[in-house]
Amino acid sequence: MSCEGCVTNLTNALKAVDGVTSVEAEVGKAVVHHEDACSGRMESAITDAGFTIGMPEFNWGDKSIWKQSAHNTKWCLIGCSIGDFGTIAAFQFIPYLDSLGWAPMMIMGLAMINGILTSIALETLILLNQMGGFKEAFKVAIGMSLISMIGMEAAMNATDLFLTGGAMLTWWVVPPMLLAGFITPWPYNYWRLKKYGKACH
Numbered sequence: 001m002s003c004e005g006c007v008t009n010l011t012n013a014l015k016a017v018d019g020v021t022s023v024e025a026e027v028g029k030a031v032v033h034h035e036d037a038c039s040g041r042m043e044s045a046i047t048d049a050g051f052t053i054g055m056p057e058f059n060w061g062d063k064s065i066w067k068q069s070a071h072n073t074k075w076c077l078i079g080c081s082i083g084d085f086g087t088i089a090a091f092q093f094i095p096y097l098d099s100l101g102w103a104p105m106m107i108m109g110l111a112m113i114n115g116i117l118t119s120i121a122l123e124t125l126i127l128l129n130q131m132g133g134f135k136e137a138f139k140v141a142i143g144m145s146l147i148s149m150i151g152m153e154a155a156m157n158a159t160d161l162f163l164t165g166g167a168m169l170t171w172w173v174v175p176p177m178l179l180a181g182f183i184t185p186w187p188y189n190y191w192r193l194k195k196y197g198k199a200c201h
Helices: 004-015 039-048 063-093 095-099 104-131 134-142 146-164 174-183 186-196
Strands: 020-026 029-034
Touching: 004 020, 004 029, 004 039, 004 104, 063 095, 063 104, 063 146, 063 174, 063 186, 104 134, 104 146, 146 174, 146 186
Parallel strands: none
Antiparallel strands: 020 029
């Protein structure tokens, strides 16, 4: 279980089993109190709700996990791109910022920080309805994969530096930056989702 929605779904499924008196569930685990409830019925309720029992053997061939991790990576990329591209564009097109004389690496460092912050902000907005409040949504968003976001940001900015020689946005550099930013963390996001059931977004 990787979110509060999963906790609710599993809790409701287990409470519907005859003999179950209470369920104490949170992200990652559940404790079931019961009076003579059949373990087979509880296992069926768990699997019917879309969960697995035990840790499945890891492999790289699960198409549904590739699809879900691609969807998660896409949302991370959207959030990161807003802050990253906005920062680079500001230094490129606002005369005052351009006159500060920042080195490309300094601009890219700031772009990476802003990209991570906007990704967290976007994820918080997406989770508001699911989590039932800002505090919980922010807590989940801040706990998303920092490794994924750093890898994504590093790939995007390295591509920009390699293709343009500096922190610069042109019409032809944006697609390769987005592609590099998507492909770089995608296998890691698959692994994290498949092995631990944790999504980056």
